[in-house]
Amino acid sequence: MITSFAGESKHFLDEKSRLSIPAKYRRWLTEEDAEYTFVITKGADPCLIAYPAVEWDMFAEKLRNLSQFKKKNRAFIRTWSRNSIRLKCDKQGRILMPQRLLDFANIKKEVAIIGALNYLELWEPEMLKEHQESQIPLDDDYFEDLADIF
Amino acid sequence: MITSFAGESKHFLDEKSRLSIPAKYRRWLTEEDAEYTFVITKGADPCLIAYPAVEWDMFAEKLRNLSQFKKKNRAFIRTWSRNSIRLKCDKQGRILMPQRLLDFANIKKEVAIIGALNYLELWEPEMLKEHQESQIPLDDDYFEDLADIF
DNA sequence: TATTATTGTGGGTAGATGTGGGGAGAAATC
DNA sequence: GATTTCTCCCCACATCTACCCACAATAATA
Structure with a gap:
């Protein structure tokens, strides 16, 4: 049973590009994710996006069954997999962030960590603000559709 | 349990056409692949494509079941086999790449190594870029089909 | 408030990893 | 058999990673 991530907190990369993962999120991994x-x-x-490795592995396991004789499958697996990196916290609960990923999200020093159910989102705070502002507001139609599910 | 390959990293062939396989990929072989x-x-x-020998053997096992009486099967098996080479890393974790294969992928010096679940892809970076750009984007139909599986 | 435990942050350093190149022995060629 | 080419071991060394310890900041407890 995986407890859902929730909340938001602000953190900083140190000089060595390490990001400290809040203890409350780390704790949720211990049981399943050795x-x-x-x-x-x-x-x-x-x-x-940071998935607990277990979550990611479950999805990877399914993708593995896609036939490699289909071009589209290969393309999908390639795109999906090349951007994913498996990273372990050090003994102090920090992750060494690859520069390539930091650049993608425009993260310099400040990082907003958002717990979103079964994954974490890592945002550069200014980007997050802009993104939220430019977002089309969720309208009634959206919630109507949601209502079909719940 | 095989951990899935993931990530992308850039490497260089040295003067002797040796390619250093990142330690994280090598490590995943130790258990099964002595x-x-x-x-x-x-x-x-x-x-x-670089398969862990174990993965390749499993695939070969499947090919064995194809009927030899079909001309196309024979052609496929022949092509597949003759293009495959079993290669061992040296003590420093490098593989000596045959020129014939390098030419096929147009690899000169720079190599992008992509972890794609149960195999590695080796690309000449420029080729990869072109290939990804010329790719027909994965459309809604594709994901509709995927949704049937997951 | 004082005390203790937990968590977050900084930085030194041993060991792991990546890269280059010499050279012994194997394999191929003459 | 002699010569050349190839393969792969070894060593060297620069760089990177992740451990360790120290201590500050925060939270939890008395």
């Missing part, structure tokens, strides 16, 4: 491991990937929005 | 052995083959896309 080694405090996340898989970090580029988000569909201009942010980074 | 000797850091990969089978490298020409990809369906213009890149090289």
Whole structure:
């Protein structure tokens, strides 16, 4: 049973590009994920996504069954996988962030960590603000559709 | 349990055409694949594919079931086999790349290594870029089909 | 408020990793 | 058999990673 991530907090990269993962999020990994491991990937929005490795592995396991004889499958796996990196927290609960990913999300020093159910979002605070402002507001139609599910 | 390959990193062939396989990928072989052995083959896309020897053997096992009486099967098996080479990493974790394969993927010096679940893709970076750009984007239909699986 | 425990931050350093190149022995060629 | 080419071991060394310890900041407890 995975407890859902929730909340938002602000953190800073140190001189060595290490990001400290809040203890409350780390704690949720211990049971299933022996080694405090996340898989970090580029988000569909201009942010980074951190999945508990277990979550990511479950999805990867399914993708593995896609036939490699289909071009589209290969393309999808390639795109999805090349942006994902498996990263382990050090003994102090920090993750060494690759520059390539930081650049994608435009993260310099400040990072907003958002718990979003079964993954974490990592935002450069200014980007997050802009993104939220430029967002088309959720309209009634959206919630009508939601109502079909709930 | 095989951990999935993921991520992308840039490497260079040295003067002796040796390619250093990132330690994180090598490590995933140790358990099952005693000797850091990969089978490298020409990809369906213009890149090289490196399978852990174990994975390749499993695939070969499936091919064995194809009927020899069909001309196309024989052709396929022949092509597949002759393009595959079993290669072991040296003590420093490098693989000596045959020129024939390098030429196929147009690799000169720079190599992008992409972890794609149960195999590695080796790309000449410029080829990769072109290939990704010329790719027909994955459309809604594709994801509709995927949704049937997941 | 004082005390203790937990968490976050900084930085030194040993060991792991990546890269280059010499050279012994194997394999191929003459 | 002699010569050349190739393969792969070894060593060297620069760089990177992740450990460790120290201590500040915060939260939890008495």
